[in-house]
Each structure stands twice: as C-alpha cells, then as structure tokens.
Amino acid sequence: MKLNSNFKFTVTERFLRYVTIDTQSxxxxxxxxxxxxxKDLGRLLVNELKAIGLHDAHLDEHxxxxxxVPSNSExxxxxxxxxxxxxxxxxxxxxxxxxxxxxxxxxxxxxxxPDDPSQVIQLADHPQLKEQIGNDVxxxxxxxxxxxxxxxxxxxxxxxxxxxxNHPEIKHGKIRILFTPDEEIGRGVDKVDITKxxxxxxxxxxxxxxxxxxNETFSADGAKLTIHGISAHPGFAKGKMQSAIKIAGQxxxxxxxxxxxxxxxxxxxxxxxxxxxxxxxxAGIDFIIRDFDEHKxxxxxxxxxxxxxxVLARFPxxxxxxxxxxxxxxxxxxxxxxxxxxxxxxxxxxxAGLDARLxxxxxxxxxxxxxxxxxxxxxxxxxxxxxxxxxxWVSVQDMQKAVETILHLCEIWEERS
Numbered sequence: 001m002k003l004n005s006n007f008k009f010t011v012t013e014r015f016l017r018y019v020t021i022d023t024q025s026x027x028x029x030x031x032x033x034x035x036x037x038x039k040d041l042g043r044l045l046v047n048e049l050k051a052i053g054l055h056d057a058h059l060d061e062h063x064x065x066x067x068x069v070p071s072n073s074e075x076x077x078x079x080x081x082x083x084x085x086x087x088x089x090x091x092x093x094x095x096x097x098x099x100x101x102x103x104x105x106x107x108x109x110x111x112x113x114p115d116d117p118s119q120v121i122q123l124a125d126h127p128q129l130k131e132q133i134g135n136d137v138x139x140x141x142x143x144x145x146x147x148x149x150x151x152x153x154x155x156x157x158x159x160x161x162x163x164x165x166n167h168p169e170i171k172h173g174k175i176r177i178l179f180t181p182d183e184e185i186g187r188g189v190d191k192v193d194i195t196k197x198x199x200x201x202x203x204x205x206x207x208x209x210x211x212x213x214x215n216e217t218f219s220a221d222g223a224k225l226t227i228h229g230i231s232a233h234p235g236f237a238k239g240k241m242q243s244a245i246k247i248a249g250q251x252x253x254x255x256x257x258x259x260x261x262x263x264x265x266x267x268x269x270x271x272x273x274x275x276x277x278x279x280x281x282x283a284g285i286d287f288i289i290r291d292f293d294e295h296k297x298x299x300x301x302x303x304x305x306x307x308x309x310x311v312l313a314r315f316p317x318x319x320x321x322x323x324x325x326x327x328x329x330x331x332x333x334x335x336x337x338x339x340x341x342x343x344x345x346x347x348x349x350x351x352a353g354l355d356a357r358l359x360x361x362x363x364x365x366x367x368x369x370x371x372x373x374x375x376x377x378x379x380x381x382x383x384x385x386x387x388x389x390x391x392x393w394v395s396v397q398d399m400q401k402a403v404e405t406i407l408h409l410c411e412i413w414e415e416r417s
Contacts, residue, residue, distance in 0.1 A: 007163060007167070009159060009400050009403060010158075010159045010162055011155045011156055011158075011159035011396075011399045011402075012102075012136075012138075012155075012396050012399065012400075014048075014154075014158050014159060015138070015148075015151060015152060015155035015399060016102075016138075018041060018044075018147070018151040018154055018155055019098045019100050019140075019146060019147040019148075019151050020098055020099075020100070021037075021040050021044065022037055022040075022089075022096045022097075022098070023035070023037060023038045023040070023041050023087050023088045023089055023095065023147075023151075023181075024037075024088065024089050024090070024091060024094070024095040024096070025038065025088035025089070025090075025091060025181065025182045025183075025184050025185045025187075026091060026185070027091055027185040032182075032191060033062065033063035033088070033181035033187075034088075034182050034185060034187065035088075038063050038087055038088050038181040038182070039059060039063050039181075041087045041154075042059040042063055042064075042087060042179065042181070043059055045057075045059075045065050045087075045154070045158065045179060046058060046065060046067075048158060049065075049067045049158070049161065049177070052158075052161050052162050052165050053165045054067040054068060054069060054161060054165070054177070056068050057177075060191075060193075062181070062190075062191035063087075063180075063181035063182070063191075064178065064179065064180055064181065064191060064192060064193075065087075065177070065178070065179035066176070066177065066178060066193075066196060067161070067176075067177040068174060068175065068176055069161055069164050069165065069172070069175035069176075070174060071172065071173045071174045071175075072168055072170075072171060072172060073171050073172060073173050073414050073417075075173070075414065075417050077417050078172070078173025078174070078413060078414050078417040079173060079199075079200035079201060079413060079417060080173060080174045080175070080176055080197075080198060080199040080200055081175060081176070081199055081200065081201045081202065081203070081409070081413055082175070082176040082177070082178055082197055082199035082201070082202040082203070082375060082377075083157045083160070083176075083177055083178070083202070083203055083204075083205060083406060084157075084177075084178040084179070084180065084202055084203070084204045084205070084366055084367070084370070084377065085150045085151075085153030085154045085156075085157055085179055085180075085204065085205050085206055085382070086150045086154075086179070086180045086181070086183030086184070086188050086206065086366060087150075087151070087154060087179050087180065087181055088181050088182055088183060088184050088185075088188075089145060089147045089149070089151075089184065090145065090149065090184040090387070090388040091184065091185065092145075092389070093145040093389055093390060094143065094144045094145065095144060095145055095147060096144065097143070097144060098140055098141075098144045098145070098146065099115065099140065099141040099144075100138055100139070100140060100141075100146060101113075101114070101138065101139050101140070101141055102136055102137075102138050102396070103136065103137045103138070103139065104136045105134060105135075105136065106129070106132050106133060106134070106135055106136065106137045106395075107133060107134075108123060108129070108130065108133055109123070110122045111137070111393075113139060113140065113141055114141055114142060115141035115142040115143045116141075116142035116143050116390075117142070118142075119142040119143075119390050119391065121139060121386070121391045121393060125391075126391070126393070128208075128209055131209070131210075132395050132398075135397045135398075136395060136396040136397065137393055137394075137395050137396075138394050138395070138396065139391075139392070139393045140390060140392060142390060143390070144390065145388060145389060145390060145392050146392040146393065146394070147392070148382070148383070148384035148385070148387075148392050148393065148394040149206070149382075149384045149387040149388065149392065150183065150205075150382060150384070152205075152383055152384050152394045152399055153205035153206050153382040153384075153402075154179060155399065156205050156382060156402040156403050156406065157177060157179075157406065160403050160406040160407055160410075161175075161177065163403065163407055164407070164410065170410065170411055171411060171414045171415075172410035172411060172413070172414050173410075173413060173414055173417065176197050176198070176199045178192065178197060178202075180192065180366055183206075183365070183366050184388075186327060186328075186364075188366040188369075189366050189369045189370055189373065192370070192373070194370075194373050194374050194375060197375065199375055201338065201341045201375070201376055201377070201413075202367065202370055202375045202377035203345060203367075203377060203378060203379070203380050203406075203409065204365045204366050204367040204370075204377055204378075204380070205379075205380050205381075205402060205406070206365050206366070206367075206379055206380075206382055206384075207359075207361070207379045207380055207381035207382055207384075208381060208382075208383075208384060208385060209381060209385075209398075210354055210381050210383055210397075210398040210401050211349055211354035211356055211357050211381065212359050212380075212381045213342065213345050213346060213349065213357070213358055213359065213378060213379065213381070214359045214360060214361040214365075214378060214380075215331070215332055215335050215342045215358055215359075215360075215378045215379075216330055216331065216332040216335075216359075216360040216361070217292075217328070217330055217331050217332075217360070217361050217363065217364045217365060217367075217368045217379075218269070218290040218291065218292060218328075218362060218363060218364055219291060219292065219293070219297055219328070219329045219330045220288065220289065220290050220297075220327035220328045220364055220368075221288075221289045221297050221301065221324055221325060221326060221327055222286070222287065222288055222289070222324070222325045222327050223287040223288075223289055223301060223304060223322060223323065223324050223325070224284060224285075224286055224287075224322070224323040224325075225248075225251070225284065225285045225287065225304060225308060225320060225321075225322050226282065226283075226284050226320060226321045226322075226323075227244040227247050227248050227251070227278070227282065227283045227284070227285075227308075227312075227318065227320050228244060228281070228318060228319050228320065228321075229241075229242040229243050229244030229245075229247055229280060229281055229282070229283070229315070229317075229318045230242040230281070230317045230318065231279075231280045231281040241280065242315045242317050242318045243280045244278055244279065244281055244282050244283035244318070245278045245279065245280060247283065247311060247312065248276060248278060248283040248284075248285050250311045251285065251307055251308055251311050252273050252276070252285065254307045254310065254311055255271060255273070255303070255304075255307055256271075256303065256307075259271045259300065259303065260272065265362070267292050267360065268291075269289070269291025269292065269293070269296055269297075269300060270289075270290055270291075270300075271287060271289055271300050271303060271304060272287060272288050272289075272290070273285050273286065273287050274286050274287065274288055287304065288327075289301060289304075289324075290362075292330055292360065294329060294330065294333075301322070301324050304322060305322055308322070327364075328364045328368040328369050328372075329372055330368070331365075331367055331368045331371040331372075331376075331377065333371075334371040334376050335371065335378055337376075338376045341376050342358070342378050344409060344412045344413060344416070345378055345405075345409060346358065347408075347412055348405045348406075348408035348409040348412055349380075349405050349408075351404075351405075351408040352401050352404040352405045352408055353401075353404075354401060361379065365377075365379045367379050380402070380405060380406075381398070381402060381405075382394070382399070382402055383398030383399050383401070383402055
C-alpha cells in the first residue's frame, strides 16, 4: 500500500477537537471512571465512530469505548488485532481550558507560550525538536498541559478507522478499537472486557518519538510502610515520646541515594517515596518500586525493610508494618512468546518510511497489564513529548506517520495470515 493524494488525513482536526475536552483523571476518587467528565470524550468518540461506519461503537458504564472495523479480507483466518489509547490526561497539570496552538513550519526557535510568556519550550531542553524542522508543532498556550498524552493516540486511531472505512483497497481482518479511562492513575484496564475484545494481539498507541516501539516496561509494585510510634504530651515527653513523623523522616533520609529516580536511568530500577501522612503516634509512607527485572522488585522491598529496621533500632518502643502490592509486570515476558507481534509493528514503521527502533520504557502502559490479561500488547509511538507538563508538544507530521503505521499494520496482519 502506498498512501497517495486520495488519503486525506483527519488526525490534526480530530486532535485539536479532542484536547479541548477536559478528561483529567483523579487518583483520590473511588468512582469508575475516576471522573465523570472522561465520558464526555467517550460519547463524542462513539458518535464519530458510528458516523464513520463502525455501527457497534459504544461507551460502557465503566467509561471504556469499544468498536469494530469489519474485515474486508477474503481470508477466513486473519487474526483479530486491537488498537488502544487512553482518553484521560494526567492529574499533574491542569487539563481545563486547553487552547492548542499550531506553530507552522517550525524552524528551530524556542516556543514562547502566549498565555504565560514565562513558559518557554526551549530547543536546548527539548532536543527532539531538531527533528521537527519544517514540520507543524502543536503546543498548549502555557497554562495547561496539551493532552497529546494520549489524545494524539486517540486521534491517530480514529483517523486510521476513517481511512480503513474509506479505502477498501487496504485489505485487513477484523480490527477492534479500545479507548480507556484512568490510565494515568493506573486503573486504565481495571474493567476492560477481554472476552468482548476477542483479539489475538493489541497495540497501544501511546509512545514518544516517531519510529519508536516499546516491547518492554518496568515491573511495578507499590509499598505502604506504616510506622507506629509513641505519643506523649510534648511538655512531659522527655524519654517517652517516639514521634512516628520523625522516624518516617529518618527512614526516607536513610534510603540509598543511588536507588532514587533522580539517580537512575536505562535499565536501573528505583525506590521512590511518593507520599507521607502522619501524626506523632502513626505515620505512613507510600512508595512506588520499579525495575525491569521482576526479581529485583523483591530486593528493593527488602531494602525498605532493612532501612526501616536499622532506624527503628534507635526507637525500641516503635514498630512497623510493610504492605507490598502488585501493580504491573514487564510486558516483555509475554511478548517474547509472540515475536511476530513486535516484528509486524517494526515492519509497519519501516513501510511508513521511518527508522524503526525497539525501545524500553521507564514506566508502564495499559499494554503492560493487557499483556498479562491475555492480549499481548506492545506500545507504538504517538508522537507525544514532554508528557504531563505545560511544555507538552506533538507534531502534525508525526501523528500522520502514526496513522500510516496503523494502516500498514492492518495490512501486514492480513498479508501474513
């Protein structure tokens, strides 16, 4: 397949529309989805999918959008594949009142964001912008995030659906579409119906630079350390009080510095305290523990335990409990059993004219959990950069290349079946 003038990309128009809808998720909410406003985008997507011709498109009670592009292949054995992106934006930065700006024909200059001129996307801090010379770069206006993570992926999948339905010369099997809520707070696939998807392979469209494909993520655990101290009236506390708050502070200070996120990169994992709550009598520390090697997660948890016991040796009246919770695992464990899923993704990017690169991600995606739920699911670039910040950006041309990659993937699965 060669894209020609008959292919009119709609991805930019879709993206500019979607980012104006506030879909920020909320980690402190117990509802599913965590914010009702995520369904606003879900309902819009359903209407657009139906208009394209995907008549089974629907939004379920949990905020997930499902749809199907029917097969147009004469082959009866083409595997069903699924494309997935998430609709929510990160709680780290406001997603209310997003005003996207298209900087046409970018020439390497720093980008001053007009609604807050103190916000400048500097080329020195974003070297990937050097690859965008002559392209059209989209940013927010300076007071919000943009939402390219992951509305770029949503727009790319939506445009791919449009192209598949309008270009029957692209032969493909049945394609399942999945848009999830709450990915940014780790709950994106909590309520996904794998049986309903009924797919052999999946691809999340939620990565960074054009040409990148990620087949490996962190394995992840959460840890809750609870310190029980001894409370006493501060006026009569000498020799009696053992403040759980101060003990917690000493534990955090005693953690190995070389196991902190700010000191690690590549394949090195970390221990990261992300929250502290407490009173004199009881204090809690929330940690996230990450490593590509699942066995090292247990070692990192043991480091927390050892540091805690060493500190508590100076406080004989205090004690602690440590609760470790499974979060997600490195999807490479699953993908290595299905090498064609990654191979076809790499081939699709090459057919789109890209330098295909296989990468690891120092984080997780919906695909991390989907892989262990029975849907092997690597992550393909969406073109998003500087996630979760006011400096987030994406280029029009990278989004178009993502659409091309999706179309080539559909074609390759049909060819190889």
